[in-house]
Amino acid sequence: MAEKNDGCPCGNPTRFPFSIFFKDARSALKMDELGVEIAKIALPAALALTADPIASLVDTAFIGQIGATELAAVGVSIAVFNQVSRIAIFPLVSITTSFVAEEDTIMNSSHQMQGPTTNSENKKLLELHNIKSESLDEESIVTSYEKKRIPSASSAIIIGVVLGFLQAVFLINASKPILSIMGIKSDSPMLYPAQQYLKLRSLGAPAVLLSLAMQGVFRGFKDTKTPLYATVTGDVTNIILDPIFIFVFGLGVSGAAIAHVISQYLISVILFWRLIEKIDIVPPNSKHLQFGRFLKNGFLLLMRVTAVTFCVTLAASMAARQGSTTMAAFQVCLQVWLATSLLADGLAVAGQAIIASAFAKMDYEKVTATASRVLQLGVVLGVVLSILLGFGLHFGARLFTKEAGVLHLISIGIPFVAGTQPINALAFVFDGVNFGASDFAYAAYSMVLVAIISIISLFVASSHGFIGLWVALTLYMSMRALAGFWRIGTGTGPWCFLKGIT
Known part of the structure; x- marks a missing residue:
């Protein structure tokens, strides 16, 4: 009797899947065809992804000149805003990237067949990849000379706008109780500046979520x-407006928030203008929208991103409870930690887009080669970042604050911020690789398990103060990387084909 295949395209296991991590390792930095393709996607993506954290770092640097209380207050508000934003938009962005890459690849392939393809032929291609054929008739998939009609793109934009308005209403009306949960009580001197910053920055939520959906x-x-051009334009605007609103107009933390909001709306306008030149974003009717697909996979990633961001937000809350000095130091270390780690997310974006296209064409050799290359590049990037931060942050800490107590705690955090970079890089790249394989269920369930362990470790380690928080965060990122390694290394789920590669 034949052994059950469970949908694996390459049959029964015959090889060691973990060998993918070492495949052609000597060529990791080679600028061959694959290397060039990865670089063209990863470099602009990495710069775009780090632009917003860098803008937040600039906010942090300017606000740090006002005082430690304001710095700590804004740190809590940024943590809250980022937490809610990631919960709202991260699942949408990740799903949209995979869906659009898949649909675009299949549609391009259908048009390259001999002669014009029939509607039924196109439907077979789409059904092969679990895209509902009834929502993609000939009218929706045929591209014109100027524009394409990609149903998942239209769906993503609508969902992004709705989520943005909901986030704005939620944060503006619930700012005080949310900040209280984060450890800022009604008698705290941090409450007023934190509430000011959070409410004003929330006005930009619709623009943030819409622009991320379009990205x-x-x-x-x-x-x-x-996205890089739009993001850089917006964030340069933010950097220019920051000192004007904060110091010249004397608006303080409110000025920093207003500058940030203006920059986000500028980014969304630029992206929307460029997108309507590329695709027809208005579907013929509602049946072409794929809300069902988004909701099914979005719920899984919602579980995941809630678990991911809750760990970091919980750590920020525990730092806030230890006082404004600890929170100010934690804010500086966290912003640097996230800004540099997001460079690896550029590799994750490249891996996701290329792997999703390769899976759509069932080109498993391309899938394997891409996964190997981006993971190896992730290790290299992590080591470089670790060295740079190990030396640079000792000298750069004074850009954020002059207070001796805050600088002392930052010096304690530097070994963790710098030393975890290779682990962080792998964790981010593993995310992109598995998202490219549309392995959303494993990504969700494994992250929930990691979060449970991390939350317990945070409560235990927080009794050791500032250093305990960073020990727990190091464990958290290590387990994230291990979860990605385990899925691919064991050749399970969509990676089962690795066991049959010859």
């Missing part, structure tokens, strides 16, 4: 240059 669409087209 997911562009990534699916393997176009990361357009």
Whole structure:
């Protein structure tokens, strides 16, 4: 009797899947065809992804000149805003990138067949990849001379706008109780500046979520240059407006929030203008929208991103409870930690887009080669970042604050911020690789398990103060990387084909 295959495209296991991590390792930095393709996607994506944290770092640097209380207050508000934003938009961006890459690849392939393809032929291609054929008739998949109609892109934009308005209403009306949960009580001197900053920055939530949804669409087209141009334009505007609003107009933390909001709306306008030149974002009717697909996979990633961001937000809350000095130091270390780690997310974006396209074409050799290359590059990037931060942060800490107590705690955090970079890089790249394989269920359930362990470790380690928080965060990132290694290394789920590669 034949052994059950469980949907694996390459039959029964015959090889060691973990060998993918060492495949052609000597060529990791080689600029061959694959290396160039990865670089063209990853470099602009990495710069775009780090632009917003860098803008937050600039906010942090300017606000740090006002005082430690304001610095700590804004740190809590940024943590809250980022937590809610990631919960709302991260699942949408990740799903959109994979769906758009998949649909665009299949549609391009259908048009390259001999002669015009029939509607039924196109439907077979789409059904092969679990795309509902009834929502993609000939009218929706045929591209015109100027524009494409990609149903998942239209769906993502609508969902992004709705989520943005809901986030704004939620944060503006619930700012005080949320900050209280984060450890800022009604008698705390941090409450007023934190509430000011959070309410004003929440006005930009619709623009933030819409622009991120559109970035997911562009990534699916393997176009990361357009989001980079838009993001850099917006964030340079933010950097220019910061000192004007904070110091010249004397608005303090409110000025920093207003500058950030203006920059986010500028980014969304630029992206929308470029996107309507590329695709027809208005579907013929509602049946072409794929809300069912988004909701099914979005719920899984919602579980995941809630678990991911809750750990970091919980750590920030525990730092806030230890006082403004600890929170100020934690904010500086955390912003640097996240800003540099997000460089690896550029590799994750490249891996996701290329792997999703390769899976759509069932080109498993390309899948394997891409996964190997981006993971190896992730290790290299992590080591480089570790060295740079190990030396640079000792001298750069004074850019954020002059207070001796805060600087002392930052010096304690430097070994963790710098030393975890290779682990962080692998964790981010593993995310992109598995998202490219549409392995959303494993990504969700494994992250929930990691979060449970991390939350317990945070409560235990927090009794050891500032250093305990960073020990727990190091464990958290290590387990994230291990979960990604385990899935691919064991050749399970969509990676079962690795056991049959010859």
